[in-house]
Amino acid sequence: MIRAHFYHAQEAVLEGITQQLFKHIDTTRFIADPHHSCDDFFYQDVFLHQEGVQFALALSGGETTRKLFTHWRKQHLSNQAWNSIDYYWIDECHTPYINKESNFGEAYRRFFQHSNINPSRIHPIHYTPQPQEEIERYASQLPHSRGLYYDPTRYYTNDYPCIAPYQSHFHCAILDIDDNGQITPLLNSTTAPVPTTPYHLLQHPQTRQKHIAATVQTIRETPRIILPLIGKEKAQIITDLYHQHNTHLPHIQLLMEHPNVHIFTDNKELETLIYPNRKYVQTTPDTIHL
Numbered sequence: 001m002i003r004a005h006f007y008h009a010q011e012a013v014l015e016g017i018t019q020q021l022f023k024h025i026d027t028t029r030f031i032a033d034p035h036h037s038c039d040d041f042f043y044q045d046v047f048l049h050q051e052g053v054q055f056a057l058a059l060s061g062g063e064t065t066r067k068l069f070t071h072w073r074k075q076h077l078s079n080q081a082w083n084s085i086d087y088y089w090i091d092e093c094h095t096p097y098i099n100k101e102s103n104f105g106e107a108y109r110r111f112f113q114h115s116n117i118n119p120s121r122i123h124p125i126h127y128t129p130q131p132q133e134e135i136e137r138y139a140s141q142l143p144h145s146r147g148l149y150y151d152p153t154r155y156y157t158n159d160y161p162c163i164a165p166y167q168s169h170f171h172c173a174i175l176d177i178d179d180n181g182q183i184t185p186l187l188n189s190t191t192a193p194v195p196t197t198p199y200h201l202l203q204h205p206q207t208r209q210k211h212i213a214a215t216v217q218t219i220r221e222t223p224r225i226i227l228p229l230i231g232k233e234k235a236q237i238i239t240d241l242y243h244q245h246n247t248h249l250p251h252i253q254l255l256m257e258h259p260n261v262h263i264f265t266d267n268k269e270l271e272t273l274i275y276p277n278r279k280y281v282q283t284t285p286d287t288i289h290l
Helices: 010-026 038-043 063-075 080-084 103-110 131-140 216-221 232-243 250-257 268-274
Strands: 002-006 055-059 085-089 091-093 145-150 163-168 172-174 199-203 210-214 225-229 261-265
Touching: 002 010, 002 268, 010 055, 010 063, 010 080, 010 172, 010 225, 010 261, 063 103, 063 225, 080 085, 091 103, 131 199, 131 210, 163 216, 216 250, 225 232, 232 250, 232 261, 232 268
Parallel strands: 002 261, 055 085, 055 172, 172 225, 225 261
Antiparallel strands: 091 210, 145 163, 199 210
Protein backbone atom coordinates (compact mmCIF):
# COMPACT_ATOMS: atom_id res chain seq x y z
CA MET A 1 0.00 0.00 0.00
CA ILE A 2 1.16 3.49 -0.85
CA ARG A 3 0.38 6.49 1.28
CA ALA A 4 1.06 9.82 -0.37
CA HIS A 5 1.93 12.99 1.54
CA PHE A 6 1.39 16.18 -0.46
CA TYR A 7 3.12 19.51 0.19
CA HIS A 8 3.49 22.86 -1.55
CA ALA A 9 7.22 23.35 -0.98
CA GLN A 10 10.36 21.24 -1.26
CA GLU A 11 11.55 22.02 2.28
CA ALA A 12 8.20 20.84 3.66
CA VAL A 13 8.69 17.55 1.80
CA LEU A 14 12.15 17.07 3.34
CA GLU A 15 10.78 17.80 6.81
CA GLY A 16 7.88 15.39 6.26
CA ILE A 17 10.32 12.62 5.33
CA THR A 18 12.40 13.35 8.42
CA GLN A 19 9.41 13.17 10.76
CA GLN A 20 8.24 9.94 9.13
CA LEU A 21 11.69 8.42 9.66
CA PHE A 22 11.64 9.41 13.35
CA LYS A 23 8.18 7.84 13.61
CA HIS A 24 9.45 4.60 12.09
CA ILE A 25 12.32 4.53 14.59
CA ASP A 26 9.96 5.03 17.53
CA THR A 27 7.59 2.27 16.43
CA THR A 28 10.08 -0.44 15.48
CA ARG A 29 10.12 -3.48 17.77
CA PHE A 30 12.66 -6.30 17.78
CA ILE A 31 12.31 -9.99 18.55
CA ALA A 32 15.05 -11.26 20.87
CA ASP A 33 14.32 -14.99 21.08
CA PRO A 34 15.47 -16.77 17.88
CA HIS A 35 13.36 -19.87 18.66
CA HIS A 36 9.99 -18.12 18.37
CA SER A 37 8.34 -16.54 15.40
CA CYS A 38 7.17 -12.94 15.39
CA ASP A 39 3.55 -14.11 15.29
CA ASP A 40 4.12 -16.26 18.39
CA PHE A 41 5.11 -13.20 20.40
CA PHE A 42 2.27 -11.10 19.07
CA TYR A 43 -0.59 -13.54 19.54
CA GLN A 44 0.66 -14.75 22.94
CA ASP A 45 0.98 -11.14 24.08
CA VAL A 46 4.64 -11.81 24.89
CA PHE A 47 7.17 -9.43 23.46
CA LEU A 48 10.83 -9.03 24.29
CA HIS A 49 12.76 -6.00 23.17
CA GLN A 50 16.33 -6.79 22.24
CA GLU A 51 18.54 -4.26 23.96
CA GLY A 52 21.36 -2.84 21.91
CA VAL A 53 19.74 -3.52 18.53
CA GLN A 54 20.09 -0.53 16.25
CA PHE A 55 17.58 0.70 13.72
CA ALA A 56 19.06 -0.24 10.31
CA LEU A 57 18.49 2.48 7.70
CA ALA A 58 19.34 1.95 4.02
CA LEU A 59 20.17 5.16 2.15
CA SER A 60 20.27 5.71 -1.60
CA GLY A 61 21.98 8.20 -3.84
CA GLY A 62 20.30 10.85 -5.91
CA GLU A 63 19.93 14.61 -5.80
CA THR A 64 16.87 14.54 -3.55
CA THR A 65 18.62 12.37 -0.98
CA ARG A 66 21.54 14.79 -0.97
CA LYS A 67 19.16 17.66 -0.29
CA LEU A 68 17.78 15.59 2.58
CA PHE A 69 21.25 15.32 4.15
CA THR A 70 21.63 19.09 3.94
CA HIS A 71 18.21 19.51 5.57
CA TRP A 72 19.22 17.19 8.41
CA ARG A 73 22.40 19.20 9.02
CA LYS A 74 20.56 22.52 9.07
CA GLN A 75 17.44 21.52 10.99
CA HIS A 76 18.10 18.36 13.02
CA LEU A 77 21.82 18.03 13.62
CA SER A 78 21.52 17.81 17.42
CA ASN A 79 18.67 15.27 17.42
CA GLN A 80 19.64 12.23 19.49
CA ALA A 81 17.70 9.91 17.17
CA TRP A 82 20.71 9.81 14.83
CA ASN A 83 22.62 7.86 17.48
CA SER A 84 20.07 5.03 17.43
CA ILE A 85 20.64 4.24 13.75
CA ASP A 86 23.04 2.03 11.82
CA TYR A 87 23.54 3.57 8.37
CA TYR A 88 23.91 1.49 5.23
CA TRP A 89 23.82 2.33 1.53
CA ILE A 90 21.38 0.71 -0.85
CA ASP A 91 23.48 1.69 -3.85
CA GLU A 92 26.88 3.23 -4.52
CA CYS A 93 28.71 4.39 -7.61
CA HIS A 94 31.94 2.52 -8.24
CA THR A 95 34.08 5.57 -7.57
CA PRO A 96 36.32 6.95 -4.76
CA TYR A 97 34.60 8.87 -1.93
CA ILE A 98 36.27 12.12 -3.00
CA ASN A 99 34.33 12.00 -6.26
CA LYS A 100 31.07 13.96 -6.27
CA GLU A 101 29.37 10.91 -7.77
CA SER A 102 30.00 8.97 -4.56
CA ASN A 103 26.77 8.63 -2.58
CA PHE A 104 28.58 8.09 0.72
CA GLY A 105 31.05 10.90 -0.02
CA GLU A 106 28.24 13.40 -0.52
CA ALA A 107 26.40 12.14 2.57
CA TYR A 108 29.58 12.52 4.61
CA ARG A 109 30.32 16.03 3.36
CA ARG A 110 26.74 17.25 3.75
CA PHE A 111 25.82 15.60 7.06
CA PHE A 112 27.97 12.97 8.76
CA GLN A 113 31.17 14.97 9.17
CA HIS A 114 29.16 17.66 11.03
CA SER A 115 27.47 15.21 13.42
CA ASN A 116 28.62 13.38 16.55
CA ILE A 117 27.42 10.01 15.25
CA ASN A 118 29.74 7.15 16.20
CA PRO A 119 31.70 6.27 13.02
CA SER A 120 31.22 2.58 13.80
CA ARG A 121 27.52 3.07 13.02
CA ILE A 122 28.23 4.26 9.48
CA HIS A 123 28.75 1.49 6.92
CA PRO A 124 29.75 2.76 3.47
CA ILE A 125 30.29 0.58 0.41
CA HIS A 126 34.03 0.78 -0.29
CA TYR A 127 35.63 1.62 -3.59
CA THR A 128 37.94 -1.18 -4.72
CA PRO A 129 39.35 -2.38 -8.04
CA GLN A 130 37.55 -5.67 -7.38
CA PRO A 131 33.87 -4.72 -6.91
CA GLN A 132 32.73 -8.33 -6.65
CA GLU A 133 34.91 -8.80 -3.57
CA GLU A 134 33.35 -5.68 -2.06
CA ILE A 135 29.87 -7.06 -2.75
CA GLU A 136 30.75 -10.19 -0.78
CA ARG A 137 32.31 -8.17 2.05
CA TYR A 138 29.36 -5.82 2.34
CA ALA A 139 26.83 -8.65 2.25
CA SER A 140 28.67 -10.39 5.08
CA GLN A 141 28.31 -7.40 7.42
CA LEU A 142 24.64 -6.66 6.81
CA PRO A 143 22.41 -6.93 9.90
CA HIS A 144 19.67 -9.54 10.25
CA SER A 145 16.65 -8.39 12.15
CA ARG A 146 13.24 -9.73 13.17
CA GLY A 147 10.32 -7.88 14.67
CA LEU A 148 6.92 -6.33 14.16
CA TYR A 149 5.85 -3.35 12.09
CA TYR A 150 2.67 -1.52 11.20
CA ASP A 151 1.11 -2.97 8.04
CA PRO A 152 -1.98 -1.09 6.79
CA THR A 153 -2.84 -3.90 4.34
CA ARG A 154 -3.75 -6.31 7.14
CA TYR A 155 -7.29 -6.61 8.42
CA TYR A 156 -7.85 -4.54 11.56
CA THR A 157 -9.93 -5.46 14.62
CA ASN A 158 -9.45 -4.74 18.29
CA ASP A 159 -8.00 -8.23 18.76
CA TYR A 160 -5.88 -8.19 15.62
CA PRO A 161 -4.46 -4.74 14.85
CA CYS A 162 -2.54 -4.02 11.67
CA ILE A 163 0.71 -5.58 12.83
CA ALA A 164 2.87 -7.85 10.68
CA PRO A 165 6.11 -9.75 11.33
CA TYR A 166 9.22 -9.12 9.29
CA GLN A 167 12.65 -10.59 8.71
CA SER A 168 14.99 -8.36 6.76
CA HIS A 169 18.39 -6.71 6.57
CA PHE A 170 17.01 -3.20 7.02
CA HIS A 171 14.13 -1.64 8.92
CA CYS A 172 13.62 1.20 6.47
CA ALA A 173 14.93 2.28 3.07
CA ILE A 174 14.92 5.82 1.69
CA LEU A 175 14.92 5.46 -2.10
CA ASP A 176 15.32 8.01 -4.84
CA ILE A 177 14.18 8.06 -8.46
CA ASP A 178 16.42 9.64 -11.09
CA ASP A 179 15.39 11.89 -13.98
CA ASN A 180 14.80 8.83 -16.15
CA GLY A 181 12.25 7.45 -13.69
CA GLN A 182 14.50 4.67 -12.43
CA ILE A 183 15.27 3.52 -8.91
CA THR A 184 18.99 2.74 -9.17
CA PRO A 185 18.87 -0.79 -7.69
CA LEU A 186 16.19 -1.69 -10.23
CA LEU A 187 18.28 -0.83 -13.29
CA ASN A 188 18.49 -3.75 -15.71
CA SER A 189 16.45 -5.87 -13.31
CA THR A 190 14.19 -7.10 -16.10
CA THR A 191 17.10 -8.50 -18.13
CA ALA A 192 19.81 -9.33 -15.61
CA PRO A 193 19.91 -12.79 -13.98
CA VAL A 194 18.43 -13.01 -10.50
CA PRO A 195 21.28 -12.51 -7.99
CA THR A 196 21.81 -14.93 -5.13
CA THR A 197 23.35 -12.30 -2.84
CA PRO A 198 21.73 -9.20 -1.24
CA TYR A 199 23.81 -6.92 -3.51
CA HIS A 200 24.95 -7.08 -7.12
CA LEU A 201 26.93 -5.12 -9.71
CA LEU A 202 24.96 -3.00 -12.20
CA GLN A 203 25.79 -0.60 -15.02
CA HIS A 204 23.69 2.47 -15.73
CA PRO A 205 22.35 2.15 -19.30
CA GLN A 206 22.93 5.84 -20.13
CA THR A 207 26.08 6.85 -18.24
CA ARG A 208 27.69 3.36 -18.22
CA GLN A 209 28.65 4.07 -14.61
CA LYS A 210 29.01 0.91 -12.52
CA HIS A 211 26.98 0.62 -9.31
CA ILE A 212 27.02 -1.75 -6.38
CA ALA A 213 23.36 -1.96 -5.46
CA ALA A 214 20.89 -3.92 -3.37
CA THR A 215 18.79 -6.46 -5.23
CA VAL A 216 15.08 -6.02 -5.76
CA GLN A 217 14.44 -8.82 -3.26
CA THR A 218 16.44 -7.00 -0.57
CA ILE A 219 14.26 -3.92 -1.06
CA ARG A 220 11.04 -5.93 -1.10
CA GLU A 221 11.91 -7.53 2.24
CA THR A 222 12.55 -4.13 3.86
CA PRO A 223 9.35 -3.48 5.85
CA ARG A 224 9.19 0.28 5.21
CA ILE A 225 10.05 2.37 2.16
CA ILE A 226 10.20 6.17 2.01
CA LEU A 227 10.25 7.70 -1.47
CA PRO A 228 10.54 11.44 -2.21
CA LEU A 229 9.10 12.60 -5.55
CA ILE A 230 10.14 16.23 -5.82
CA GLY A 231 9.58 18.20 -9.00
CA LYS A 232 6.93 18.35 -11.71
CA GLU A 233 8.75 15.72 -13.72
CA LYS A 234 8.05 13.18 -10.94
CA ALA A 235 4.30 13.81 -11.04
CA GLN A 236 3.95 11.22 -13.80
CA ILE A 237 4.96 8.45 -11.39
CA ILE A 238 2.11 9.40 -9.07
CA THR A 239 -0.42 9.46 -11.89
CA ASP A 240 0.89 6.11 -13.16
CA LEU A 241 0.18 4.62 -9.74
CA TYR A 242 -3.28 6.16 -9.62
CA HIS A 243 -4.27 5.05 -13.11
CA GLN A 244 -2.27 1.79 -12.86
CA HIS A 245 -0.27 2.68 -15.97
CA ASN A 246 3.20 1.36 -16.85
CA THR A 247 2.79 -1.50 -14.40
CA HIS A 248 5.46 -3.43 -16.33
CA LEU A 249 8.15 -1.01 -15.11
CA PRO A 250 10.18 -2.38 -12.15
CA HIS A 251 9.77 0.69 -9.96
CA ILE A 252 5.99 0.80 -10.48
CA GLN A 253 5.75 -2.93 -9.72
CA LEU A 254 7.76 -2.54 -6.53
CA LEU A 255 5.71 0.39 -5.25
CA MET A 256 2.35 -1.23 -6.00
CA GLU A 257 3.29 -4.58 -4.47
CA HIS A 258 5.04 -3.38 -1.33
CA PRO A 259 2.81 -3.24 1.80
CA ASN A 260 4.23 -0.08 3.35
CA VAL A 261 5.39 2.79 1.11
CA HIS A 262 5.30 6.49 2.01
CA ILE A 263 5.57 8.87 -0.95
CA PHE A 264 6.41 12.52 -0.24
CA THR A 265 5.86 15.03 -3.02
CA ASP A 266 5.58 18.76 -3.65
CA ASN A 267 2.96 18.13 -6.37
CA LYS A 268 0.17 19.36 -4.10
CA GLU A 269 -2.21 19.86 -6.99
CA LEU A 270 -2.43 16.07 -7.45
CA GLU A 271 -3.90 15.47 -4.01
CA THR A 272 -7.53 15.82 -5.10
CA LEU A 273 -6.89 13.41 -7.97
CA ILE A 274 -5.16 10.73 -5.90
CA TYR A 275 -7.27 10.80 -2.76
CA PRO A 276 -10.23 8.68 -3.97
CA ASN A 277 -8.06 5.71 -4.96
CA ARG A 278 -7.57 4.26 -1.50
CA LYS A 279 -6.51 0.88 -2.80
CA TYR A 280 -3.07 2.10 -3.82
CA VAL A 281 -2.64 5.67 -2.62
CA GLN A 282 -3.92 7.23 0.58
CA THR A 283 -3.40 10.67 2.01
CA THR A 284 -4.68 9.76 5.47
CA PRO A 285 -1.67 9.35 7.81
CA ASP A 286 -1.49 6.17 9.85
CA THR A 287 -1.82 6.09 13.63
CA ILE A 288 0.50 3.46 15.04
CA HIS A 289 0.01 1.75 18.41
CA LEU A 290 2.42 -1.08 19.22
